[in-house]
Amino acid sequence: MNFLPTDVATYADDHTSPEGDVLQRLNRDTYAHVLHPRMLSGHLQGRLLSMFAHMIRPRRILEIGTFTGYSAICLAEGLAEDGRLITIDKNEELESIARRYWAETPFANQIELHIGKAEAIIPTLNETFDLVFIDADKENYGLYYDLVFDKVRPGGFILSDNVLWSGKVVEPVKPADRDTKAVISFNQKIHTDSRVENILLPVRDGVLIARKL
Numbered sequence: 001m002n003f004l005p006t007d008v009a010t011y012a013d014d015h016t017s018p019e020g021d022v023l024q025r026l027n028r029d030t031y032a033h034v035l036h037p038r039m040l041s042g043h044l045q046g047r048l049l050s051m052f053a054h055m056i057r058p059r060r061i062l063e064i065g066t067f068t069g070y071s072a073i074c075l076a077e078g079l080a081e082d083g084r085l086i087t088i089d090k091n092e093e094l095e096s097i098a099r100r101y102w103a104e105t106p107f108a109n110q111i112e113l114h115i116g117k118a119e120a121i122i123p124t125l126n127e128t129f130d131l132v133f134i135d136a137d138k139e140n141y142g143l144y145y146d147l148v149f150d151k152v153r154p155g156g157f158i159l160s161d162n163v164l165w166s167g168k169v170v171e172p173v174k175p176a177d178r179d180t181k182a183v184i185s186f187n188q189k190i191h192t193d194s195r196v197e198n199i200l201l202p203v204r205d206g207v208l209i210a211r212k213l
């Protein structure tokens with residue numbers, strides 16, 4: 001979802017550095033062959049993730065929700081030289097496409113994929129993260145936040161995607177709409193967490209940035 005008028009969104013895209021050949025092909029391949037391709041971050045948000053990573057120069061990144069590996073590449077672009085990105089997805093069918101494109105980047109050896117449920121894998125990770133990107137099932141966002149919090153260094157960042165949920169966060173919520181309820185409650189949880197400073201960026205479907213104090 002993009003909240004900007006189409007011509008303004010196009011203007012923003014046109015004045016953002018291109019994503020490069022590998023990401024462009026991965027984007028096209030995902031739209032041609034994978035279900036729910038809109039889950040992929042895409043050009044503008046991908047460049048934003050890459051820019052954040054370049055600003056932070058993280059040694060350890062955790063991504064929850066790999067999909068076809070697009071955002072993993074964007075984030076890995078800013079890794080420190082000896083850095084590593086750990087990414088988790090429960091869908092093993094996407095592994096081959098992600099690995100095929102990672103192999104074409106200089107970061108293939110820095111990306112570590114874990115296949116399985118994030119809620120089971122995160123507690124097994126013995127790492128301190130500089131940057132976490134939460135981009136999986138909305139109902140578990142709060143749980144992922146709790147599971148990663150102590151593993152993020154003070155001054156580290158937790159980014160969460162789709163926090164505007166196509167604008168449903170400001171509309172009357174249907175009783176059976178568990179995803180919207182989960183996103184609203186997640187946003188409130190971060191906003192009232194005195195352990196972080198936060199900003200909600202209305203980029204694409206909304207990115208919430210929390211900095212651990």
Ligand SMILES: C[S@@+](CC[C@H](N)C(=O)[O-])C[C@H]1O[C@@H](n2cnc3c(N)ncnc32)[C@H](O)[C@@H]1O
Nearest residue numbers: 039040041065067070071089090117118136137
């Ligand atoms: C929105 S997509 C991720 C998009 C990707 N970050 C990108 O920008 O290209 C969400 C992914 O989360 C995965 N997922 C959903 N629930 C999960 C869970 N409990 N554990 C691990 N992965 C999960 C799905 O299989 C899907 O690939």
